[in-house]
Amino acid sequence: MAEGFVEFEFDLPSALLKSLVDKFAEMDSAxxxxxxxxxxxxxxxVYQLLVGGQVVYVGKTDADSGLRGRLSKHAWTIQHRQNLKPEDVQFKCARVFVFTAMDLEKLLIRHYAQTADVWWNFSGFGSNDPGRNRDTTELKAAGFDAQYPIDLDHPVDIKTDGGVPAARVLDALRAELPYTLRAEGEPGKVRKPHPDLVNSIVPPFAVKPATTREVILAVLSVLPAGWQSTALPGRIILYRENRTYTAGTIIGRS
Known part of the structure; x- marks a missing residue:
């Protein structure tokens, strides 16, 4: 080796991981x-979610959403669930300036998986609507939706007093729900409401429905025969059908 020369390799990922883990350990959660x-x-x-003081999820930001955006989305996702009290979920987060050079999320998951069960990372937590073709798919028993099914009897305050098409009532309910409410669309134009939902008028409410279940039943009461609403563990569907879903509960039929 030449005089006055030395090779030096600094393990930046490991050093950054240790610093982050130490910082998370010493800081309070919110x-x-x-x-x-x-x-x-x-x-x-990067950030972590905790339940009962135990890390259950590790995440990172991306170009579309920073820490506030990601955490706000998660705060909304955990609402209206059975077996899960939102006040029991905590978070810790850290802004990282040296961020794009490595995948800190994978490093943190690997680290916490050694001593904790970060099972929300592998449970489907925060996933988007899988679509109609997945409505009959069997859920993993350890999945987020299976462990924390949606709560149909959670209070809602829809912004309509009735006297409007069923499609409008469904839109008002969607605005209150932290999960998917998917209804059959117009044939060939699935993004448009089905004509039955447009032409069926929900009369003015004598008493406004106060829960998700009550709103769905109010809509079903004015639809033509043949409609069915089903509560799957992570979403509600409304279609012209008469069928049983292994993982679903029928809310009602028209």
Missing amino acids: SLTHEHTMQVPDEQG
Whole structure:
């Protein structure tokens, strides 16, 4: 080796991982609520979700959503679920300036998996609607939706007093739900409401329906015969059908 020369290799990923783990360990967590997440800067970084003080999920930001955006979305996702109290979910997050050079999320998951069960990372938590073709798919018993099914009897405050098409009532309900409500669309134009939903008028409410179940039943009561609404563990569907889903519960039929 030449005089006055040395080769030096610095293990940046390992050093950054250790620093982050130590920082997370020493910092306090905050409740995963809208009030707290809105105080977080919408910058790039990594975060963890905890239930009962145990890390259950590790995530990172991307080009479309910073820390505030990601945490706010998660805070909404955990609402209206059975077996899960939103106040029991906490978060810790850190802005990371040296971020694009490595996949910190994978490093953190691998680290916490050694001592904790970060099962939300592999449970389908936060997934988008899988679509009609997946409605009959069997759920994994350990999945997020299977462990925390949607709560049909959670209070809602829809922004309509009735006297409008069923499609409008469904739109008002969607605005209140942190999960998917999918209804059959117009043939050949699935993004448009089915004519039955447009032409069927939900009369003015004598008493406004106060839960998700009550709103769905109010819509079914005015639809032509043949419609069925089913609660799957992570979403509600409304189609012209008469069938049983292994993982679903029939809310009602018209």
